[in-house]
Amino acid sequence: MPAITETQILEALGNVMEPDLKKDLVSLNMVKDIHIGTDNAISLSVELTTPACPMKDHIRNACVAAIREHLPEAGEITVNLPAKVTSGSSCGGHGEKDNPLPNVRNIIAVGSGKGGVGKSTVAVNLAVSLAGTGAKIGLIDADLYGPSIPTMFGLENKRPEVRNKSLIPIEKYGVKLMSIGFLIESDNPVIWRGPMASSAIKQFITEVAWGELDYLIFDLPPGTGDIQLTLVQMLPVNGAVIVTTPQDVALSDVAKAVTMFRKVNVPLLGLIENMSHYLLPDGTKDYIFGKGGGEKFAKAQGITLLGSIPIGGMVREGGDSGKPVVVEFPESEAADAINKSASEVARQISINNAAACACKAGQ
Ligand SMILES: Nc1ncnc2c1ncn2[C@@H]1O[C@H](COP(=O)(O)OP(=O)(O)OP(=O)(O)O)[C@@H](O)[C@H]1O
Ligand SMILES: [Mg+2]
Numbered sequence: 115m116p117a118i119t120e121t122q123i124l125e126a127l128g129n130v131m132e133p134d135l136k137k138d139l140v141s142l143n144m145v146k147d148i149h150i151g152t153d154n155a156i157s158l159s160v161e162l163t164t165p166a167c168p169m170k171d172h173i174r175n176a177c178v179a180a181i182r183e184h185l186p187e188a189g190e191i192t193v194n195l196p197a198k199v200t201s202g203s204s205c206g207g208h209g210e211k212d213n214p215l216p217n218v219r220n221i222i223a224v225g226s227g228k229g230g231v232g233k234s235t236v237a238v239n240l241a242v243s244l245a246g247t248g249a250k251i252g253l254i255d256a257d258l259y260g261p262s263i264p265t266m267f268g269l270e271n272k273r274p275e276v277r278n279k280s281l282i283p284i285e286k287y288g289v290k291l292m293s294i295g296f297l298i299e300s301d302n303p304v305i306w307r308g309p310m311a312s313s314a315i316k317q318f319i320t321e322v323a324w325g326e327l328d329y330l331i332f333d334l335p336p337g338t339g340d341i342q343l344t345l346v347q348m349l350p351v352n353g354a355v356i357v358t359t360p361q362d363v364a365l366s367d368v369a370k371a372v373t374m375f376r377k378v379n380v381p382l383l384g385l386i387e388n389m390s391h392y393l394l395p396d397g398t399k400d401y402i403f404g405k406g407g408g409e410k411f412a413k414a415q416g417i418t419l420l421g422s423i424p425i426g427g428m429v430r431e432g433g434d435s436g437k438p439v440v441v442e443f444p445e446s447e448a449a450d451a452i453n454k455s456a457s458e459v460a461r462q463i464s465i466n467n468a469a470a471c472a473c474k475a476g477q
Contacts, residue, residue, distance in 0.1 A: 118185055120148045123156060126184035130176045133169050134461060135468045139177070147194075156181060157192040163467065164328075165197035165247040166460035199249060199328035200467040202352055213350055214320050218252070218327045220463050221349050223380065226357045227367035229336035232388035233357045234262040235433050236423070236452075237333035240355070242438045243456035245288030249328040252283065254318050255293030256345065257335040258311050264295035268436020272296055280323040287441055292322050312344040319348055329460070338374040346378045352463055353383035355420065360390055360407030372415050383462040384418035385411065386455050389425035393447055399424075418462065421455030424448050 128140040139145050139160055146159045160173055167173075174193045181188050201219035215221070224237040234257065241253040255263035264270050267286045274296050275282040283290035294314060324330065332351075335341055345351060354375040358368040375382055387408025391399040402425070412419040423429070429448045432439035440449045 116187060118150055118154045118156065118188060120150065122185055123148055123150075123158065123181060126180045127158075127177060129184070130173070130180050133172065134465050135163075139173075151189075153189040154185075154187055155189040155191075157194070159194040159196055162195055162197040163200045163464035164460040165199070165249050166244055166457045167195075167197065167464070168454070168457035168461055170195050197248070200464055200471075202350070202463075202467040202470040215324060215327075215330065215349060218324060218330045220329045220352045220467075221332070222329055222383070222459065222463070223332045223334055223342070223345060223351050223354045223375075224357060225332075225334035225342065225354055225371050225375075226336060226364075227338060227369070227371035227374075228358065228364045231357050231359045231364055231368075232423070232429075233336070234266060234333050235429060236355070236357050236386055236388060236455075237331055238263065238266045238433070239438050239440050239449075239452040240456045240459060241289045241329075241331050242287045243440045243453045244329055244460060246440065246453075247456075247460075249460070250326060251288065252290040252292075252324050252327045252330040254315075254330065254332050255291070255295065256315055256318070256332045256341050258294045258314055258341065259335055261293045261295035262433075263291055263293040263333060266433045266436060266438065267291060269296070277323065280321055282323055287438065290324065290327070292318050308340040312340050315341055315344045316348060329463075338370055342374065343378070346375075346380055351380045353381045353459075353466065355383050355459055356385045356417070357388055358385060358408060358411065359388055360401070360403040360405070362404070362407065365407060365411045368411065369415070372417070381466055382415075382417045383459055383466075384420035385415075386420050387422040390422035392425050418458070420458040420462070421451050423451045423455065 124140050127145050128138050130139050132139055132142055144161050146161050148158045150156055177193045178191050181191055199219050224233055226233050241251050245251040255261045272284050274284055283292050356371055358364050385408055391401045394400055409419050424447055426448050428443045428446050429439045432442050440452050443449055
């Protein structure tokens with residue numbers, strides 16, 4: 115049996131396209147660690163741009179198929195899929211020299227013009243879902259007026275440690291957390307004036323030992339005020355995830371948030387329609403707040419519909435009990451919808467980062 119060479123394997127894999135980045139895996143320099151063993155057994159790694167890549171199976175199958183087609187003498191084929199999360203700012207896509215968090219690869223804002231649509235629920239579950247894929251995640255509760263992260267993680271009475279003048283984030287379900295709720299008594303209503311709110315958010319960014327993170331998620335308060343502006347002024351935000359419920363009333367408010375992010379040049383990663391339907395025991399869907407509102411809105415705004423999360427007791431219970439639905443009920447329809455949405459968020463960021471790098475390279 116003729117021995118296979120590394121060059122032949124690379125030639126074969128040059129026919130496999132990365133479905134989102136629209137180039138082949140070899141040109142993208144994603145193929146690593148090729149080993150050829152006895153009986154032409156082949157093992158190799160394809161380094162993904164996020165561990166939450168929704169195309170993992172597709173890429174693995176396409177690699178095996180390409181090698182089998184071009185090298186029929188190949189033995190067993192093993193394709194490993196490690197991930198190294200990319201960052202738009204590492205390519206100069208943002209002003210990295212002024213970035214106070216150079217070790218954070220990507221910053222995601224979860225917001226909506228409207229209150230009570232499930233921003234915090236979505237932010238928490240996205241964070242836990244991405245952490246579950248192996249990504250390093252931080253979550254900042256930027257809702258100073260109504261912090262909900264401590265409750266949603268079951269950490270109501272926790273206080274962060276201070277080390278070397280930095281607050282140490284509290285960690286749960288693989289997510290590093292910071293919230294004003296960890297620093298004040300829960301029955302003490304916070305009355306912030308605009309500049310105080312901005313300075314609290316600045317402290318969460320600069321005086322917390324975040325370390326190295328793949329994604330830092332901000333759970334924003336409702337509206338389009340000081341906190342949102344402070345965030346985009348201080349940090350190179352990679353993208354915003356807009357949360358809405360399907361009702362038209364909600365949507366008109368949500369449009370204001372979309373406009374705000376556009377005005378301040380934050381890319382819109384897409385829309386998550388929360389409480390999209392209720393799943394009846396017989397498996398049919400009851401669209402209690404109207405059908406297709408999110409899809410219509412996304413189309414009208416020219417943004418991607420990242421996912422639709424059903425309304426359900428398990429989601430609410432997860433928030434109240436401090437055990438997010440993706441942890442407590444991982445097999446549920448809601449957890450599945452959230453995991454898919456999280457993969458879509460990571461995917462959109464990878465696509466944007468690749469475009470930023472290509473743009474920089476072409477300058
Ligand atoms: N898909 C869902 N199914 C059932 N309950 C949900 C769902 N999404 C959110 N909820 C519940 O709705 C309430 C509001 O959700 P959440 O606090 O996440 O909204 P919010 O947009 O962050 O609100 P605020 O504007 O006050 O910050 C919570 O009690 C939460 O558990
Ligand atoms: Mg909230």
